[in-house]
Structure formats: structure tokens, C-alpha cells
Amino acid sequence: MAKADSIGQLEQLVLTAILRLGDDAYGVSIHSTVEELTKPRAVSLGAIYVTLDRLESKGMLTSRLTDPTPERGGRAKRCYRLEALGERALKESAVTAKRMWDMIGSALGGRKWVKEY
Template sequence: MSTYLGEFEQLVLLAILRLGKDASGSAIREAVQDGSARTVWIGAIYTTLQRMADKGLVTSSVAEPAAPGERRRKIFSLEPAGQAALSQAYATWARMTRGLKPRLESM
């Protein structure tokens, strides 16, 4: 079964993939903002993460503080279904843009 991912969901999953074991909500927000050059509210990140968790695309775990006095962080990771959905979205993008690089770059 395929899972359709909206653009924002793709950005969040790509951020989790990029961040690996450092994929906390605030780090995901920063990565999405940096990569998309748009303002992203932390509430939008957590709402999207919860929706994707409900679909079985991501899971979360609590990481112990790195240093005394720091808060514990919730770390998000891709589930196999999330990896498959992201891979499918990437393959679709690659097929649709094949041969268009010069035209896209000149726009």
C-alpha cells in the first residue's frame, strides 16, 4: 500500500533522515526552515509528527539529557513505512524532473 505524502510531510521526513539520532522537534523545525527558506511554527511540526506517527511512518523515544540540568528530549525516527513513503515520493520526483534540470535552473 502506498502512502501519499504532502510537501510538508516530505520536508519533515527528510529532516528526520538528515538529523538521525538528533531528530528532536526543535531540530526538525530548524532543518525544515533552513532547507525550505520559510518560517515554520513548532506546533505545525508536532502536529505533523503526530499525524505521521498515527499512520505508522515515524516513532518517538525519549533521550536522556546529555548533561546534568538539561531536559530530556523526544527523538523521532523513521519507521519502515516512513522510509518507503519517502523513497516513493523521491522516485516520483526524480521521474517527473528527469531531463528538466537545465530548464528548472533557468527559471
């Protein structure tokens, strides 16, 4: 393994989406939440599933299959749940991200250096 429990960018984004989505975190909803974060950059659905698999095998999250919903095409979903290990890794990487944001802000003079967002 690379190191303790470091995670990559997409992994962070995926964990964040799961945290936010709570009980309704499954492939497609996670995908759209992630794209909300990376906008305007797109992310393919496949990338999400691959990342989900890897995070699960690292023990950062667990999954279960739900019953199909009575919607057109609504088939069974695999819902994910954030585990303690995953939450810890997410928080740690978020702190680094925040420090970076602050450093950039102060280096650029504290003024608003970005209008979007």
C-alpha cells in the same frame, strides 16, 4: 485514508530531516533542518509537532523520550526514528519530486534557470 501511503509536502520535509539527523532528530532540530530546506519560507514549530504526530500515528516513525541534557533549560526531548514504512513513502515521493525537477529543467531549455541554491 487518502490512498496507499501518499504523504504531503511538510510530511516529506519532516521525514527528510529525520533521515538526515539520525539519532539527534527531535522537534527543534527537525524544525531548523526543515527551514533550511524551505528557506526563505518559514515554518512554525507547531506545524512540525502536528505533522510528527500524524506521521507517527501512520506508523511511519516511532519516538522515545531521552534524558535531559545538562544545558541551560535542556529538558527531555522526544527523539524520532524513521521506520521502514516512512522510508518507503519518502523515497517514493522523492522520485516524483525528482521527475518534476527534471521535467521543469528540460522544459526551460536545460540552462540554469535558478541562481540561488
